[in-house]
Amino acid sequence: MTTTRTTLLAALLSATAMTSAAYAAxxxxxxxxxxxxxxxxxxxxxxxxxxxxxxxxxxxxxxxxxxxxxxxxxxxxxxxxxxxxxxxxxxxxxxxxxxxxxxxxxxxxxxxxxxxxxxxxxxxxxxxxxxxxxxxxxxxxxxxxxKAGQQSTALAAWLAKEKPKAKVFFLGPDYLMGRSTVAAFKEAAEKVGSVSLGEVFAPLGSKDYSQYFGQIRAAQPQVLYTSVAGNDTVRLFAQMEEFGLLKNLTLLGASGTVTSQNIGAIGKAANGFTTGVGYSTExxxxxxxxxxxxxxxxxxxxxxxxxxxxxxxxxxxxxxxxxxxxxxxxxxxxxxxxxxxxxxxxxxxxxxxxxxxxxTMYVVQVTDGNFKITSSVSGPDAIGPDTCTRF
Amino acid sequence: MVDALTRSMRASHVLVAILVSVSLVIAAVGVAFDDTFYLRLATEALIFAGLALSVDILLGYTGLLSLGQALYFGLGAYLSALVLMVVPSFWAAIGATALASALAGLIGGFIVNRVRGVYFALITFGMAQVAAKIVYNTRALGASDGLIGVPVIDINLGIVTVSSASPAGFFLLVLAMIVILYAFAAYLLDTPFGRLLIALRANEARIPFLGYRTMTPRLAAYVLAAMIAGLSGALYPMLRGFVSPELMFFETSGNAVITVVTGGAGILVGALYGSALLTLLKSVIGSYTVHHLIVIGVLFMGAVIFLPKGMMGSIRPAIERMLARREPK
Incomplete structure (x- = not known):
C-alpha cells in the first residue's frame, strides 16, 4: 500500500518536472x-x-x-x-x-x-x-x-429616458452583494431624478415574499428594482403575479436576476423585465x-x-x-x-x-422569453469617475 | 520503567523528529534550487497541520468531534491580519491571537461543553457557520472579498531576523512554531491532565467516581485546542498576505477532520503527516484533473476502511516496540 502510494507520488512529481521543461517553440x-x-x-x-x-x-x-x-x-x-x-x-x-x-x-x-x-x-x-x-x-x-457600477449606470440612464422622475421601490436579498447592488442602483437612479420610495431585504432563499407585498402596494411604486437571483427570482416573480402586483409595474433588476437558467421557470411573469448588461448574443x-x-x-x-x-x-x-x-x-x-x-x-x-x-453598455428587456436589446449607453457615459488612487 | 502511554507519546516524538529532519532536507533542497512555490506550499501544509493538531486534541484525546475548528483558525487569521496592517509586528500578532483565541475558546467552550456526542459536533458546526456568516457580511472586515494588503513583515527572533516573504526562512519559522505547539500539547497530554482526557473519551460517567470534575478538563482541552487553532491561523496572513471568509467555512473544518482521520487520530503526529500528504496531493492532482475531490474522497474512505488507525497510527506501534526493546529492563 505505502509502496504504491510512494510510486504514484514519484510519478506525479516527475510529471510536474516535465511540464516545466522548456519548449522549443x-x-x-x-x-x-x-x-x-x-x-x-x-x-x-x-x-x-x-x-x-x-x-x-x-x-x-x-x-x-x-x-x-x-x-x-x-x-x-x-x-x-x-x-x-x-x-x-x-x-x-x-x-x-x-x-x-x-x-x-x-x-x-x-x-x-x-x-x-x-x-x-x-x-x-x-x-x-x-x-x-x-x-x-x-x-x-x-x-x-x-463592473457593477457600469451596469447600474446603464439601467438608470434608460430609466431616466423611459420614465422620468420614476417612483422606485427596492427589494434585495439580505447579504452584502444584494445590499450593495441595491445601493449602487439607488444612487445611480436618484442622480438622474428618480424618487426612492423604500427598500426591503428578504433573506437569501426566501420561500414566501408575500409578507413584503403590503409594504410595496402601499408605497405605490411605478418601478420595482430587485437584485435577487436564481430560484429566488422564480418565487418572487411567480408570487407577485399571483397577487396581481405586476400590473402597471416596471420590473428592473441586476444582470443575474433573470438569466437563461431560470427564465424558463419564471415563464411569462418575466416579460418586460429590464436589466443592464455588457453583452447579449443579440x-x-x-x-x-x-x-x-x-x-x-x-x-x-x-x-x-x-x-x-x-x-x-x-x-x-x-x-x-x-x-x-x-x-x-x-x-x-x-x-x-x-x-x-x-x-x-x-x-x-x-x-x-x-x-x-x-x-458600450446594453439595456435588455425580456420579450416572450427572449432577451431583446432596447437601447445602449456609450462607454464614457457608463463608466463613472476614476476612484483609484494607488497609481 | 516507562508506562505504555508515555512510550506511545515518545514514539510520536520519534515520528515528529523524522518529519522535522525531512523538512530540513526539503528546505535545503528548496534553497539550492531557488524554489518558491513548493516551499510556500509546504509552509501552508504546516499551518493547516496546526489546525488539524487542534482537532486531534479534541477528537483523538477527549473524544469530541469538532466540526467548527475553523472558527478559531479564522479568528486567528483575521486578528493577525488586522494587527499586522496596523503594527507590522509578528509578536504583537501572535500575542493578540493567543489572548483572543483563549478568550473565544473559553466562551465557546462554555456553550458547546453543555452537550455531548453528535450535539457537540452540531453546535461546533453551528457556531462556526454563524461566525463565518457574520464575517462574510461585515463590511469592516472586507465582507465576502476578505482583507488584502497584509504587509510582508520582518520577524525579529533576537539573534536573526526572518522576512515572511523569504520562502525558506518563513518555512523554518512556521516549522519551529508548529513543533513548539506540538511539544506543548504533547507535554500537557502526557501529564495526569492528559490521562484524564483519555479517560473522558473512554467513559465519562465514571470520571466523577475517581474524584475528578469532568467539566474542567473538557473545557481546558477545548481552550487548548482553540489556542492552537488560533495561533496556526495567525500564521496564514503572514504567508499569503490576505484573509478571506472561506478560511472559516465548513470546508476548512471538514478538511482538518479528514486530515486527522487519514493521518491517525489520538497520536498528535498523525495531524502533521496527514496535512503534508493531503496538501501535496490536492495541489498536484488538482493540476491534472478537475475531479481531485474524488481522489481525496477515495483516499479518505480507503484510510478509514484499510487503516482505521490512520497512516501514522498504523506505523507507530512498530516504533513503540522498538523503543520498548531499548528500554533498560
Missing part, C-alpha cells in the same frame, strides 16, 4: 485560474470556452509576434485560499507570462496581490465588484468586463455574428457575458504585447493603459487611471 504562456469544479463551474466553463476559441483563432494566424499562445489551467474552486496557491504555482513553476480566469471578487483581489509580489500582470473577465478597479485597485490588475454587428457562430460551432452552446469577455481578453493581450513588442511586465502594463481593441461587444478601451475597460 517558446510559446507565450497564459495561466488560467478559474473554478472548474463546484458552484461556479458553469462560469469557469464559459471562461474556458471563450479563451480557447480566441487562442485557436490567434494561433491559426501566427500567434502573438510569431509565438503561439499556450493556456495552462488550474482549478481555483471559487476559494481565494486555493486561488492564491494555484496562481503562485503558475507564476513560479509554470512561469506563465500572464494570468486570468478568477471569478469571485475575493479571488481576483487576492490573486492580484500575488501578481504584484511576483511582478506579473493579471486580468479578470468576470469579477464585477467595483472595488477591484476602485479603492482596492492594483497596478498589476486589469478588468476587461463591465448585439447586431458582423463581429458578434461571426463570434456567436464560431462559438456555437466549437461548443454547441451560446456564449454568455463571461465567455465573450474572456474571448476578448486574448485579443487585448495580443494587442498589448504587440504594441509593447515584449511580454515584459512594465512594458505590457504601459501598452495596456489606454489600449483600444475590438471585441464582439464593439470597441473597448482600458482607462489608464484605474485599469477598467470602457465599453
Amino acid at each position: 517558446d510559446p507565450i504562456k497564459i495561466g488560467v485560474v478559474t473554478p472548474l469544479s463546484g458552484t461556479y463551474a458553469g462560469i469557469g466553463q464559459q471562461v474556458k470556452w471563450g479563451l480557447e476559441l480566441a487562442t485557436k483563432e490567434v494561433n491559426a494566424k501566427g500567434g502573438i509576434m510569431g509565438r503561439p499562445i499556450e493556456l495552462i489551467y488550474e482549478d481555483e474552486e471559487a476559494n481565494p485560499a486555493v486561488a492564491v496557491q494555484k496562481a503562485e504555482k503558475l507564476f513560479e513553476v509554470s512561469k506563465v507570462d500572464f494570468l486570468t480566469g478568477t471569478v469571485n471578487s475575493g479571488s481576483t483581489l487576492a490573486v492580484g496581490q500575488v501578481a504584484e509580489r511576483a511582478k506579473k500582470l493579471i486580468a479578470t473577465t468576470v469579477s464585477f465588484a467595483d472595488s477591484i478597479t476602485g479603492d482596492k485597485c492594483s497596478p498589476n490588475v486589469f478588468r476587461v468586463n463591465a 448585439i447586431n454587428n458582423p463581429a458578434n455574428k461571426a463570434f456567436v457562430a464560431a462559438f456555437k460551432a466549437a461548443t454547441k452552446a451560446d456564449p454568455d457575458l463571461y465567455g465573450t469577455d474572456s474571448y476578448g481578453l486574448i485579443y487585448a493581450y495580443k494587442a498589448a504585447v504587440e504594441k509593447a513588442k515584449s511580454t515584459d511586465t512594465d512594458k505590457v502594463r504601459d501598452a495596456f493603459r489606454g489600449l483600444t481593441w475590438s471585441t464582439p461587444q464593439g470597441d473597448k478601451t482600458i482607462r489608464a487611471g484605474d485599469h477598467q475597460a470602457m465599453q
Whole structure:
C-alpha cells in the first residue's frame, strides 16, 4: 500500500518536472485560474470556452509576434485560499507570462496581490465588484468586463429616458452583494431624478415574499428594482403575479436576476423585465455574428457575458504585447493603459487611471422569453469617475 | 520503567523528529534550487497541520468531534491580519491571537461543553457557520472579498531576523512554531491532565467516581485546542498576505477532520503527516484533473476502511516496540 502510494507520488512529481521543461517553440504562456469544479463551474466553463476559441483563432494566424499562445489551467474552486496557491504555482513553476480566469471578487483581489509580489500582470473577465478597479485597485490588475457600477449606470440612464422622475421601490436579498447592488442602483437612479420610495431585504432563499407585498402596494411604486437571483427570482416573480402586483409595474433588476437558467421557470411573469448588461448574443454587428457562430460551432452552446469577455481578453493581450513588442511586465502594463481593441461587444478601451475597460453598455428587456436589446449607453457615459488612487 | 502511554507519546516524538529532519532536507533542497512555490506550499501544509493538531486534541484525546475548528483558525487569521496592517509586528500578532483565541475558546467552550456526542459536533458546526456568516457580511472586515494588503513583515527572533516573504526562512519559522505547539500539547497530554482526557473519551460517567470534575478538563482541552487553532491561523496572513471568509467555512473544518482521520487520530503526529500528504496531493492532482475531490474522497474512505488507525497510527506501534526493546529492563 505505502509502496504504491510512494510510486504514484514519484510519478506525479516527475510529471510536474516535465511540464516545466522548456519548449522549443517558446510559446507565450497564459495561466488560467478559474473554478472548474463546484458552484461556479458553469462560469469557469464559459471562461474556458471563450479563451480557447480566441487562442485557436490567434494561433491559426501566427500567434502573438510569431509565438503561439499556450493556456495552462488550474482549478481555483471559487476559494481565494486555493486561488492564491494555484496562481503562485503558475507564476513560479509554470512561469506563465500572464494570468486570468478568477471569478469571485475575493479571488481576483487576492490573486492580484500575488501578481504584484511576483511582478506579473493579471486580468479578470468576470469579477464585477467595483472595488477591484476602485479603492482596492492594483497596478498589476486589469478588468476587461463591465463592473457593477457600469451596469447600474446603464439601467438608470434608460430609466431616466423611459420614465422620468420614476417612483422606485427596492427589494434585495439580505447579504452584502444584494445590499450593495441595491445601493449602487439607488444612487445611480436618484442622480438622474428618480424618487426612492423604500427598500426591503428578504433573506437569501426566501420561500414566501408575500409578507413584503403590503409594504410595496402601499408605497405605490411605478418601478420595482430587485437584485435577487436564481430560484429566488422564480418565487418572487411567480408570487407577485399571483397577487396581481405586476400590473402597471416596471420590473428592473441586476444582470443575474433573470438569466437563461431560470427564465424558463419564471415563464411569462418575466416579460418586460429590464436589466443592464455588457453583452447579449443579440448585439447586431458582423463581429458578434461571426463570434456567436464560431462559438456555437466549437461548443454547441451560446456564449454568455463571461465567455465573450474572456474571448476578448486574448485579443487585448495580443494587442498589448504587440504594441509593447515584449511580454515584459512594465512594458505590457504601459501598452495596456489606454489600449483600444475590438471585441464582439464593439470597441473597448482600458482607462489608464484605474485599469477598467470602457465599453458600450446594453439595456435588455425580456420579450416572450427572449432577451431583446432596447437601447445602449456609450462607454464614457457608463463608466463613472476614476476612484483609484494607488497609481 | 516507562508506562505504555508515555512510550506511545515518545514514539510520536520519534515520528515528529523524522518529519522535522525531512523538512530540513526539503528546505535545503528548496534553497539550492531557488524554489518558491513548493516551499510556500509546504509552509501552508504546516499551518493547516496546526489546525488539524487542534482537532486531534479534541477528537483523538477527549473524544469530541469538532466540526467548527475553523472558527478559531479564522479568528486567528483575521486578528493577525488586522494587527499586522496596523503594527507590522509578528509578536504583537501572535500575542493578540493567543489572548483572543483563549478568550473565544473559553466562551465557546462554555456553550458547546453543555452537550455531548453528535450535539457537540452540531453546535461546533453551528457556531462556526454563524461566525463565518457574520464575517462574510461585515463590511469592516472586507465582507465576502476578505482583507488584502497584509504587509510582508520582518520577524525579529533576537539573534536573526526572518522576512515572511523569504520562502525558506518563513518555512523554518512556521516549522519551529508548529513543533513548539506540538511539544506543548504533547507535554500537557502526557501529564495526569492528559490521562484524564483519555479517560473522558473512554467513559465519562465514571470520571466523577475517581474524584475528578469532568467539566474542567473538557473545557481546558477545548481552550487548548482553540489556542492552537488560533495561533496556526495567525500564521496564514503572514504567508499569503490576505484573509478571506472561506478560511472559516465548513470546508476548512471538514478538511482538518479528514486530515486527522487519514493521518491517525489520538497520536498528535498523525495531524502533521496527514496535512503534508493531503496538501501535496490536492495541489498536484488538482493540476491534472478537475475531479481531485474524488481522489481525496477515495483516499479518505480507503484510510478509514484499510487503516482505521490512520497512516501514522498504523506505523507507530512498530516504533513503540522498538523503543520498548531499548528500554533498560
